Amino acid sequence: MLDYFYRGNRYFMRTFRGGIHPPTFKHLTQNKPIKTASLPSRVIIPLSQHIGTPAEAVVQVGDKVKVGTKIGEAKGKISASVHSSISGEVKEIRNSAVIIESNGRDEKEFLNDVQEINDLSSEEIKEIIAEAGIVGLGGAAFPTAIKLSPPKSVDCFILNAAECEPYLTADHRLMLEKPEEIIKGMKLIMKALGVKKGYIGIEDNKEDAARRLSHFCPLGVEIKILKTKYPQGGERELIETVVHRKVPSGGLPYEVGVVVNNVATVFAVYEAVYLRKPLYERVITFSGDALHQAENLRVRIGTLIKDLLKECKGFKQEPEQVIIGGPMMGLAQESLEVPVIKGTGGVLFLKDARWAKRKSRLKRENPCLHCGRCVEACPVNLNPSLLSLAIEKKKWDVVKQLNIEDCIECGACEYICPAERRLVQMIREGKTSCKSQ
Numbered sequence: 001m002l003d004y005f006y007r008g009n010r011y012f013m014r015t016f017r018g019g020i021h022p023p024t025f026k027h028l029t030q031n032k033p034i035k036t037a038s039l040p041s042r043v044i045i046p047l048s049q050h051i052g053t054p055a056e057a058v059v060q061v062g063d064k065v066k067v068g069t070k071i072g073e074a075k076g077k078i079s080a081s082v083h084s085s086i087s088g089e090v091k092e093i094r095n096s097a098v099i100i101e102s103n104g105r106d107e108k109e110f111l112n113d114v115q116e117i118n119d120l121s122s123e124e125i126k127e128i129i130a131e132a133g134i135v136g137l138g139g140a141a142f143p144t145a146i147k148l149s150p151p152k153s154v155d156c157f158i159l160n161a162a163e164c165e166p167y168l169t170a171d172h173r174l175m176l177e178k179p180e181e182i183i184k185g186m187k188l189i190m191k192a193l194g195v196k197k198g199y200i201g202i203e204d205n206k207e208d209a210a211r212r213l214s215h216f217c218p219l220g221v222e223i224k225i226l227k228t229k230y231p232q233g234g235e236r237e238l239i240e241t242v243v244h245r246k247v248p249s250g251g252l253p254y255e256v257g258v259v260v261n262n263v264a265t266v267f268a269v270y271e272a273v274y275l276r277k278p279l280y281e282r283v284i285t286f287s288g289d290a291l292h293q294a295e296n297l298r299v300r301i302g303t304l305i306k307d308l309l310k311e312c313k314g315f316k317q318e319p320e321q322v323i324i325g326g327p328m329m330g331l332a333q334e335s336l337e338v339p340v341i342k343g344t345g346g347v348l349f350l351k352d353a354r355w356a357k358r359k360s361r362l363k364r365e366n367p368c369l370h371c372g373r374c375v376e377a378c379p380v381n382l383n384p385s386l387l388s389l390a391i392e393k394k395k396w397d398v399v400k401q402l403n404i405e406d407c408i409e410c411g412a413c414e415y416i417c418p419a420e421r422r423l424v425q426m427i428r429e430g431k432t433s434c435k436s437q
């Protein structure tokens with residue numbers, strides 16, 4: 001069931017306080033079906049692609065591996081296993097990464113032996129998810145099996161289908177092309193959590209996907225159409241919009257009875273449980289005006305970005321900026337000789353985009369105009385202006401009182417700031433300094 005709320009004689013979409021409306025540029029890829037990238041001849045697979053302790057290598061140079069062979073074992077309480085994404089030979093283990101050369105045969109190690117899914121217990125589902133090395137694919141890369149074992153019980157699950165970052169459409173395409181599988185993954189997660197209530201929070205620029213999902217929604221799962229606004233996909237913002245609960249300052253979603261996972265993660269859970277497939281590939285948006293052809297690509301983890309450019313027919317023009325992730329929260333990248341990893345949702349090649357110009361121009365020393373626009377834009381009710389001034393003056397007590405730890409580093413304040421102050425960088429530095437005080 002699609003959900004709007006009705007007031008007066010108008011339908012309204014749900015949203016949160018603050019936020020911004022950057023141009024989305026989603027038209028570049030939203031109508032492009034997911035294309036499978038050709039097999040790489042070599043992959044570099046880092047053993048740390050998640051929050052927590054890096055996995056420990058369980059292969060040695062010279063070992064033969066197949067697609068899905070475990071090459072790194074989760075270590076410690078918060079960690080995730082890592083698997084080979086191609087078949088071939090381990091050539092090197094360097095800088096905590098396993099380098100594998102392909103034999104071109106794409107032999108699989110895992111068995112597609114679909115067992116009786118309905119008989120699986122909550123614990124068995126979580127074990128399969130842990131064994132498959134699944135982490136949050138929205139960028140956070142927190143191990144999913146641990147997220148599904150919260151320290152106190154929760155009463156609902158929210159599928160984060162907002163995909164609010166400009167340019168990115170990988171989740172949108174997955175929902176259009178694999179709606180039944182995503183709902184099956186969601187049901188598995190709800191069973192693992194022991195909850196009967198599920199929500200799908202999706203922005204109104206993806207109503208086609210919402211309608212596809214609605215055909216497969218079981219009883220107890222509701223679709224909430226949300227206003228397209230950045231950062232609607234932030235966990236706190238999503239929870240506030242969908243179930244009207246406020247995650248306390250410094251708190252986590254489970255404290256208000258909620259667990260949130262994004263679309264790609266839920267799809268990976270489906271594949272792990274139904275196909276016994278470890279997480280060795282994912283869908284990534286390759287976009288930006290410097291590319292000849294923007295695409296949504298299914299890519300093996302560990303493939304170098306430079307090797308994927310041919311799938312997009314190369315550059316129209318040398319990009320001024322390459323960003324891994326979305327333009328708001330992603331990281332600028334100097335080299336194309338880096339691998340895509342589990343948390344990579346997009347790679348952007350920008351020749352003249354606003355972000356490229358702005359990010360190179362931003363200066364922390366520009367004086368604040370006290371216009372208040374950053375305060376209006378901040379989705380977590382912070383005062384980025386005061387925060388940045390206190391950070392500049394190294395008044396760490398004031399910085400702490402201004403709840404710097406609540407900042408989700410969404411970049412909305414920086415995007416809107418007419419003085420072009422480098423607010424996010426200052427806040428990041430402020431957080432580090434506060435910890436060492």
Ligand code: SF4
Nearest residue numbers: 378407408410411413
């Ligand atoms: S202060 Fe943090 S949370 Fe608020 S808008 Fe800026 S980056 Fe986003």
Ligand code: SF4
Nearest residue numbers: 368369371372374417
């Ligand atoms: S938006 Fe920029 S100039 Fe305006 S109050 Fe915030 S930091 Fe100052």
